[in-house]
Amino acid sequence: MFTSLYRQTDIQLRRGHVSDRREFLRTISAASLAAGTLSWTDLMAAQQTSLRRRGKSCILLWMNGGPSQFETFSPKPGHANGGETKAIPTAVSGIEISEYLPETAKMANEMCILRSMTSKEGSHPRATFLLHTGYLPTASVRHPSLGSVASQQLGDTAADLPSYVRIGGNNRNAGGGGGLLGVQHDPLNIRNPHRAPDNSSLTVAKSRFQRRLGLLGKVDRHYAAAVGKNEVTNHEKIYEQASRMVLSPRMSVFDIDEEPVKIREAYGEGDFAAGCLMARRLVEAGVTFVEVSMNGWDTHQDNTGLSQELCGQMDRPYAQLLTDLRQRGRLDDTLVIWMGEFGRTPRINGRGGRDHYPRAFNAVVAGCGVQSGQTVGATDPGGVEVTERPVTVQDLFQTICYLLEIDSDKENLSSIGRPIRVVDGGEVVTEIVG
């Protein structure tokens, strides 16, 4: 009986039929009642750890500003549009990427490189919103970010750590919030991966903090009795969650200095490296969605020089993140996405820069069941048009949801009760999921 429950859990989760634990409880309770003797709580306690471990997680490496595809994953050395950037072979024969990414090249066997991403949105905030939510911004509906959707469908609200964390960047990117899902699915923002999250460290001794919480409960009780019973209940819920988090011994997952020197050195220097390392620690601790942001990709001038420098900061941490997740057995459950809001123009402008170009750009996915060691789609020799297997933003989102076992058809209600699908349109890119 125990085994059959386990198997059913497994199947339900894998098929993506069950998206959160409460729903799981409902689905499976009939089976358990039929099964008989063991108490429900016993069963759940036994299953809890394995459920948690099986949960998919996602790391989004966000290249803020729109990285040049010519200087990263679609070099065109034979064409005038390709500029000075050369191509180098990778671990997968036949796949070549930019010379500025030598470490990443060694990990190509773990990656699926999408060379035919295409959209129409060329303005930073709108495209950033689109690539975070799958929708264009609109006044009537505040669409939630992918991270918030993951938090809602996969996250564990009873956990002491948040489900959705954003590291670095300016944390002000459009479309990063919970939107219509509510602030409980907003990310915890970490500006500096070298420090603890804002306001997460106690300002007084732990015993005094707990003493204060005790008094707060008593003070609130008077208000509940006189006026605001429901207001107090809601307020207490959040204070419980917040204090559980700051008092949790697991808060040290935010401290990358706990990592052995060898590991820290392997990720390299810089904020992006620290962010990648923190992301790995967070998904290991059960955080569902982590976004690590890297700024500076808006290379309107001196595109080659800047891209080379940026690739230098990005190359090692990215490759090491994949290596590390693989070695620790987490890569099969962790989807690692590399992308920005659009690509850059094929023509190099008068200042040696490239401008915004949403028509043909790159994204890379790895882990979590991705068919790796391949490229999907292609552009013409000048990189102007997608010539093969165009992938829209909605296609990409459908694919991500499929891989993470997120229900993309789930309808959430807007503030006026209008049902909004997680992803509207698009199809799973079968080449990616195999």
Add this chain to the structure above:
Amino acid sequence: MFAHQRPTALAVLLLISGGLSSLPAESTYDGSPEAVAQRIDAELAREMQVKTGGPVAADATLLRRVSLDLVGRIPTPESLARFALNTDPAKRGKLVDRLLDDPAYGENWARYWRDAILYRRTDEKALISNQSLTNYLQEAFNENFAWNDIASAFITADGDVRENGATGLIMAQMGQPEETVGEVSRLFMGIQIQCAQCHDHPTDQWTREQFHELAAFFPRVAVRPNRNMTDKQNRSFIVFANDWRQPRRRKPNNNRRFPDLEHSMPDLEDPLAAGTRMRPVFFLNAASLDYGTPDAERRETLAQWITDETNPWFSTAIVNRIWSELVGRGFYEPVDDLGPDRDAVAPQTLEILRSAFVSSGHDLKWLLRTIMATQIYQRDSQTRAPTGKPTFAHFTPQRLRADQLFDALSVALNVDPSSQQKFSGRATGKGGTGKRGNGKGGNGRGMRGPRAAFNKNFGYDPSDPRGEITDSIPQALSLMNSPIINNLISVRRRPELRELLFQHPQNGDLVYELYLRFLSREPTTAEENQAVRYIQKVGNRAEACEDLIWVLISSTEFRHKS
């Protein structure tokens, strides 16, 4: 005359209730706030079948309520004492009058509407108009411009968005016709016709054609960067009419420098095709304009039709919204979705208020005075019912908006809100380091400083149903652990707190003083005893005082208007 294409719920309601004709003859009609409030009390009691119940709110409760609603901050202990000791029976009405004349009144409501408009922005560049928008609204409210004039100003605005704040609504949508008319309809009429953008409205009667006919009032609105500006740091945009230039070709982006001269409804099967050219037709009165009508005439005409006295949606939307903000529950919820297929709780009561508001000449100060004179506003509040039939006939606690909370903290902690101290958000632990926004591209202008950082953490869209707005963990964390708050409640760092301890050697007096300062009321005996026991248990008065302040700031009561 205002001819409806189809009978709407509201129109039917007007017919049943006799609408405006049910008012008494003009000679006997008393439109004063007190007289209308009395009629509202009677009607609400009849409709809800309850006595407008509960005890009259204590002076202190009412003072805090009115202060938050009118000037956006809590009263000081001194003003509490003055108000409590005042024996004038008319003091409550006089308080309302006095605060309506305070310049902070306009500022408070300007911030409310700034949020209502900018929370729905589709482009971050819209934040450029943040300051001018707030300034315009502040002046409009303090000078008590009629609501129909304010609405018309937003619909017809043009010019530099840093200079003319009334362009804020158009700028928030970068002049996109569909988004802009959707917002005009939502904010000024409570009609969410934009849901019919792609298909006929799922629950209401509006059709896709009607929506795009409305959008056809706005195709010529253009937004372009103001190139004449020499100050690169303060880049700006101009909202202007494009009545002459056809775009060279339709670019697949959202550039609105040279938009089309007429609006087209896209072909759903073939989005890249030219679509169907639409004539400007207003869906509520079926009146139309010709193709080729200049932009100014289109928008002025639309503004007239929307704000016309015979359009019940326009007056219902504002009356319902202000009632909801003041009393804690709207006749319709959410406040920006009135139907047509929605039912108001207490429709006759709403109609009394609505028609009297129209008779007042769309006078917003009149509206506030009237609602504040009702029994429901004057009596004690009761908790918000989570589900089911809303308990409507009493005042419901209302979560403070970010600006109100910021100012409440400033008053209670005795800090100058304009100083560089900040309470939360991006606290660095050092405090006082002037933050520079995100500093790029002018996005942050007017959104810098401690208040902006605080609003970013604690803000919400005021059109959202209040029952659904919850605390977030970062909010709780910042009140819990912000080093800045911690410094502001530190007895060691704050001479005024040492003074407080010195002046009140009796623990009971100290507790009394703290409740007055933070919760704007006296503690009950039970509360006083509880806090005194706490101080005794801690043993160190300074430490216990800090704890008490921390607790009062973190309390549910502090976060709410009740």
